[in-house]
Amino acid sequence: MMKQQDVILKVENVSKQYRLGVVGTGTISHDFNRLLAKVTGKEDPYLKIGESNDRSTKGTSEYVWALKDINFEVKRGEILGIIGKNGAGKSTLLKILSKVTGPTTGCIKYNGRIASLLEVGTGFHPEMTGRENIFLNGAILGMTKKEISRKLDEIIEFSGCERYVDTPVKRYSSGMKVRLAFAVAAFLEPDILVVDEVLAVGDAEFQKKAIGKMQDISSQAGRTVLFVSHDMGAIQNLCTKCILLESGKVVLEDNTNKVISFYLKNKITKNNNYEFFKGNLFLKSFKIFNKNKNIVDLVLFDSPLVFKVVIGSKKEILNDFIFEIKIKSDKENILSTFSTYLNKYKFHSNGGFSRELTCEIDSVSLIPGKYYIDLIIVKYMEDGKLSSLSDVANFNVIESNNFIFSNKIKPVYHGNFIMKYNWK
Amino acid sequence: MEKEKWLFNISPKNNTFNLNLKEVWQYRDLLMLFVKRDVITLYKQTILGPLWYLIQPLFTSVIFTLVFNNVAGIKTGGIPPFLFNLAGITTWNYFKECLVATSDTFKKNEQIFGKVYFPRIIMPMSIVVSSLLKFAIQLFILICFYLYYVFYTNSGIRPSEFLFLFPVLIVFMGMLGLGLGMIISSMVTKYRDLTFLVSFGIQLLMYISLVVIPLSLFQKKGVEWLVMYNPMGYIIEMARFLLLNEGNISKFGIAYTVIFSVLCLLFGTVIFNKTEKTFIDTI
Numbered sequence: 114m115m116k117q118q119d120v121i122l123k124v125e126n127v128s129k130q131y132r133l134g135v136v137g138t139g140t141i142s143h144d145f146n147r148l149l150a151k152v153t154g155k156e157d158p159y160l161k162i163g164e165s166n167d168r169s170t171k172g173t174s175e176y177v178w179a180l181k182d183i184n185f186e187v188k189r190g191e192i193l194g195i196i197g198k199n200g201a202g203k204s205t206l207l208k209i210l211s212k213v214t215g216p217t218t219g220c221i222k223y224n225g226r227i228a229s230l231l232e233v234g235t236g237f238h239p240e241m242t243g244r245e246n247i248f249l250n251g252a253i254l255g256m257t258k259k260e261i262s263r264k265l266d267e268i269i270e271f272s273g274c275e276r277y278v279d280t281p282v283k284r285y286s287s288g289m290k291v292r293l294a295f296a297v298a299a300f301l302e303p304d305i306l307v308v309d310e311v312l313a314v315g316d317a318e319f320q321k322k323a324i325g326k327m328q329d330i331s332s333q334a335g336r337t338v339l340f341v342s343h344d345m346g347a348i349q350n351l352c353t354k355c356i357l358l359e360s361g362k363v364v365l366e367d368n369t370n371k372v373i374s375f376y377l378k379n380k381i382t383k384n385n386n387y388e389f390f391k392g393n394l395f396l397k398s399f400k401i402f403n404k405n406k407n408i409v410d411l412v413l414f415d416s417p418l419v420f421k422v423v424i425g426s427k428k429e430i431l432n433d434f435i436f437e438i439k440i441k442s443d444k445e446n447i448l449s450t451f452s453t454y455l456n457k458y459k460f461h462s463n464g465g466f467s468r469e470l471t472c473e474i475d476s477v478s479l480i481p482g483k484y485y486i487d488l489i490i491v492k493y494m495e496d497g498k499l500s501s502l503s504d505v506a507n508f509n510v511i512e513s514n515n516f517i518f519s520n521k522i523k524p525v526y527h528g529n530f531i532m533k534y535n536w537k
Numbered sequence: 538m539e540k541e542k543w544l545f546n547i548s549p550k551n552n553t554f555n556l557n558l559k560e561v562w563q564y565r566d567l568l569m570l571f572v573k574r575d576v577i578t579l580y581k582q583t584i585l586g587p588l589w590y591l592i593q594p595l596f597t598s599v600i601f602t603l604v605f606n607n608v609a610g611i612k613t614g615g616i617p618p619f620l621f622n623l624a625g626i627t628t629w630n631y632f633k634e635c636l637v638a639t640s641d642t643f644k645k646n647e648q649i650f651g652k653v654y655f656p657r658i659i660m661p662m663s664i665v666v667s668s669l670l671k672f673a674i675q676l677f678i679l680i681c682f683y684l685y686y687v688f689y690t691n692s693g694i695r696p697s698e699f700l701f702l703f704p705v706l707i708v709f710m711g712m713l714g715l716g717l718g719m720i721i722s723s724m725v726t727k728y729r730d731l732t733f734l735v736s737f738g739i740q741l742l743m744y745i746s747l748v749v750i751p752l753s754l755f756q757k758k759g760v761e762w763l764v765m766y767n768p769m770g771y772i773i774e775m776a777r778f779l780l781l782n783e784g785n786i787s788k789f790g791i792a793y794t795v796i797f798s799v800l801c802l803l804f805g806t807v808i809f810n811k812t813e814k815t816f817i818d819t820i
Contacts, residue, residue, distance in 0.1 A: 131818060208817070212547060212654035213813040220548035227545075232652045238574055240581045249574055252567035253653055256736075259566075 122187040126221035127182040129361075141176035170478045174215075175347050179205045180361045183219070183507075192331050192338040196345075196370060196376055201358040203341045206307065207231060210339065211307050228255055233307070234294030239283035243274055243293055246282050250297045252478030252524055272296035292319060296305025299326045306330060308382050310344075324351055345373055345410050346483070346509035377408050386507050389424075389490050389500040396488065397467060399505050410506070413513040414481055415533070418474040420451070425467040433489040434460045438472060440484050447487075448479070454491075464536070478530045479510045492536045560657045576670055588675045594630060598623040605749050613751055616694060616783050619758035620686055625748035627679045628776040631672040631707065632769060633739055635714025638664045640721040640735050643816050650817060657813040658806065661719055665711045672707070683780070694718075697782040706779065709798045711770050716801030721814035747773045750765065752785065768797040 180202045187193050197203050208214045210221065211229030236253045237246050247268055251261040256459045261268075269278055272293045274285075282290060308327070324347055330336050342348050348355065348369060349504035357365040365372050388395045402419040403409045412418050420438055437452040451472050453460050460470075492498040598619055605611045606618035613621040639661035643650065646660055686692055725731045744750065746769040755761050764770040771790040778784040 209547065210653075213651060214817045216547065218549055220546055222543035224544045229653060235652045236649050238578060240578045241574060244596070245573075245577065249570045252564070252570045253655060255564075255655065256569070257563075257566050316697050459652050 119189055120186045121189045121225060122223040124183055124185050124221050125219055126217045126223060127180060127183040127209060127216045128178055129209060130176055130181050130217040132176055136414060158466060178361050183363055185356055185363060185366055187337055187339065189337055190331055190335045191354060192340060192352045194348040194355040195339065195341045195357035195358060196355060196372065199448060202361040203358055207307055207341055209310055223305060227305045227307060228301045229302035229307040230309065233291055233298060237282055237290065237294065240281055242281055243278040247297055250294060254298060254301055256301060268296045268300050271299060295323055301338065307339045309341050327351060341441060347509055349373060349411050374407055374409065377410055384457055389502065391408050395425050396502060396505060397425040401508050412477050412508055412509045414510050415476050415513050418477050420472040422470045423467055433493040435493055436460060436470060437489040439487040439489065441487060442482065442484060442524065442529060476533060478532050479513045480524065480527065480529060480531055481510050483507060483509050550563050557656055561658060564655050564659050567655060568659050570657065572667045575667035585700050585768055591678050593659045594623060594626045594675050595678065598628050602751050611754060614783050617686055617692055618782050620682060622749060623679055623682060624777050624780050625773050627675045629743060629748045630675055631668060631744065632714045633711050634668040634671060635665050635711055635788045636739060637735065639715055639718025641725060641732065641741055642722040646723060658809060660815065663714055663717045697779050700779050703779050706772060706775055709794060711767060712802045713798040716798065716805035719805035720807040723808045726812055726816040742769065746770045768794045
């Protein structure tokens with residue numbers, strides 16, 4: 114049977130045009146022109162104009178294409194990741210897929226029910242109890258009352274809010290609200306599930322649970338998932354195929370690893386205007402490689418990792434610097450430092466205007482999670498004058514097969530590091 | 538090749554007269570849950586709770602009776618002026634509630650509509666249904682006064698033998714309010730200033746809808762045309778006829794009201810369905 118391979122959703126030449134600036138003045142005249150064109154059988158005069166959607170350059174037209182000629186297909190049971198920078202058109206695409214707004218041109222054909230999860234807890238009413246909100250939210254997402262009643266116990270159990278289920282939602286913590294809302298969504302049974310970055314909320318344990326649930330949905334029930342996220346870790350974990358959007362166009366459609374590394378390569382090389390010491394020194398690039406020398410932002414636990422930094426200067430680079438890479442677990446806590454001073458590395462100048470530094474780590478012992486990187490340069494000879502850059506990059510450590518990590522692993526109980534050890 | 542067979546299609550244009558009634562039916566549970574939400578949360582936000590729904594028509598009736606009947610000397614036939622006004626205002630309030638609450642459907646629910654799809658018409662429909670609760674509260678107070686006048690005064694009022702048709706009248710009133718509300722809400726997404734027109738227009742409309750001034754007075758002054766084409770005028774007059782057995786009902790009035798309400802609802806649904814596709818971009 115072709116069951117596993119058939120195409121369940123097909124997007125054909127979908128474009129979406131938006132009007133920029135103050136909507137209001139001139140709309141009646143534009144409407145009138147459109148109507149005139151329609152009556153006389155001509156093409157809409159405003160569909161011809163419009164520019165591609167690049168946020169940073171100021172365009173001349175007041176119409177832009179948020180999406181332009183999008184084409185792709187999704188097979189049954191596939192999890193498709195959609196990635197791209199802010200403003201690339203990801204959310205617009207999801208909105209069209211979930212019928213919140215219509216496309217300007219093109220069409221989407223599909224077999225089955227689409228349910229969308231652009232936000233968790235849509236329509237939650239603070240005055241109503243958890244149970245009442247489960248029904249309301251479920252119905253908004255397209256379930257019937259009967260379906261919800263049947264799954265009510267499972268939903269409540271999955272949310273872990275059993276004690277509070279008859280309390281008004283306004284008394285819930287924000288985390289509990291998210292749990293309850295996601296639990297409702299998790300028991301939807303659509304053929305195609307469209308998910309926006311709803312996982313960005315909630316703690317790590319919950320995110321893991323949510324991702325696991327999505328995997329189950331696709332692998333066991335054979336349902337199709339379309340998933341948008343900035344979290345490359347989640348994308349890598351979940352998706353079999355990815356598309357990369359840029360300025361409203363599909364730039365690349367391939368397997369997840371290829372698309373992610375293409376995306377990261379482009380992203381990192383564009384961020385080259387970081388400055389130290391008011392611009393006397395600047396960061397030309399900061400890249401993270403795995404053992405296969407691929408640029409990544411995902412690292413397996415217990416595997417090698419390489420940081421490559423290129424520092425540029427307006428004048429010749431001198432020798433008297435201490436260079437440090439700091440790893441933080443969140444925006445505050447420093448977990449570890451890789452310093453040229455600590456292991457007595459001599460910061461050699463090669464006489465040029467830029468200097469490349471590589472720091473090789475044999476094995477990453479950080480527990481799975483997201484980490485941020487700060488860079489610090491200390492001028493050794495000038496009384497330790499210091500200049501630092503925060504959050505130049507971030508990376509995710511994900512679990513490897515050598516170690517058992519369940520979602521029970523938490524920094525509070527186990528610390529941030531698991532060192533290499535053997536039992537005898 | 539079976540491959541090109543698709544069950545669903547999202548495209549820029551849709552058939553104007555495809556009302557998607559099947560889809561609305563599928564979401565009927567949502568309709569009832571929205572109604573339930575409105576009912577549950579109705580009292581929770583005010584100190585006096587449902588009392589507000591009693592105070593408003595009572596005070597309005599008292600003031601209207603003082604101003605229009607006592608000061609201006611408007612005659613209300615054999616009906617006590619207070620009861621005449623209260624019946625008019627109670628009926629009018631349901632229409633007003635339907636119209637005003639549905640007319641900002643898109644604006645008020647932007648948050649929900651921007652995140653998830655369901656047939657948008659569910660929302661105004663639920664408003665019309667849940668407004669029935671407020672109507673019932675106000676009807677209750679009307680009945681209390683009604684019984685008082687029947688048993689403790691010798692005004693000789695009694696309901697018409699057609700009183701059982703009162704629910705039908707409410708249905709048409711709901712249809713009219715829903716239809717007009719949907720037309721306005723669709724236009725508000727583009728032209729915001731219409732909201733001012735609604736709150737102001739509905740007040741003016743009340744005066745030519747026979748709520749306080751009886752039809753006989755319009756006829757006597759020769760300005761019948763002011764109320765002739767207003768379906769709400771006929772509805773209020775009919776309500777008063779059914780409840781108090783007072784007023785004149787014409788066949789033309791009934792036919793006009795029925796046709797107007799049905800057309801209004803149809804037109805409202807079409808324009809509403811047309812707007813729901815792209816309103817999120819313009820609001």
